[in-house]
Amino acid sequence: MPVATCCERAARPRYDTTFCVPDYNLAATLDSGQAFRWRLVGDAWEGVIGHQWVRVRQMGECIHAEVAAPVCDWGWLADYLQVDVCLADVLATFPNDAPLRRAVAACHGLRLLRQPAWECLATFLLSSTKQIGQIRQIVARLCRAFGEPVACPPEAAPAFAFPTAARLAGVGEADLRACKTGFRARYLRAAAEAVASEQLDLERLSLLSLAEARAALMQLPGVGRKIADCVLLFGCGFSTAFPVDVWVGRALRELYFPRRRVSPRQLEAFVTDHFGPFAGYAQQYLFHYMRCHHVP
DNA sequence: GCCCAGGTGAAGC
DNA sequence: GCTTCACATGGG
16 A cells, blocks of 8 residues: 655654655645634744644645744654545445546545544534534634643644643633634533543543444533544544545435435435445535535 | 624423 | 434624
8 A cells, every 4th residue: 555655754743744655636625614723824833732743744645844943853744634545445445426426526635634533522512503613713712712832933823733632621601602603602511511620531532433433422521423423533543534524414414315315214224224334424525525626 | 774603402393 | 113303693
């Protein structure tokens, strides 16, 4: 299985590195509504992963990355970007149907990220009935208010880590609402408390079956099937998790069941059966396609 | 003003 | 069971 090549993934401390990886569309990946902390500055994307400020840039078949403090081991970034995933192998498992073929052709190089689970849970808790741009703004306010400052270059905007669960568990609901979280503030606090108290161990979810992990997340108030599947897909590595939001629901109905009445139950059965071992990737292609390319 | 946004939970038939 | 509605907030 071909993997990305990387110069000096573990070597002398460096401020930058390059991953050479075929079929990686950085812009589509960072801007496809799976992560909410990336900002396009010129031709580069700036964000924070854990406590690291990062600037990444597409250079043809390679991704160039810069950080603010020298790094020996770049494994954390390779893991986040999932550069070792061979996209061709993933796409080869997709069913050969017209809608998916169109979506894959339109969104060439779209990938899934592997995000920190707590950040993923918290940000998707804040996502309900919000547009992606607004989710970004809420998350930015939250990080500025409650996240640790992280080192960044002088020309960059001040950067903050995503607030820990322990920190948010100690924040009053009114202060969360001041970040424009609205009715989601209560849910965010409850999740922070559950994680901080270790009543919910997010790191252990990946050891469970998909159904068990999903059930554990759905114990939290404000976490239903859709948000749970986002966390499992984007933060825990469950490649068959298949979040169905308004866009994906629309994609399934319009593209697979045109002019037919389909119950949510039927849709679920279809999804479980149809998309294969990387159904979550297929979901992301349909989502991005509907948002950026499809004209009804 | 009206409708919608990567939803969920509670209440109503 | 399935449908309707409230929940905050901002953009088109």
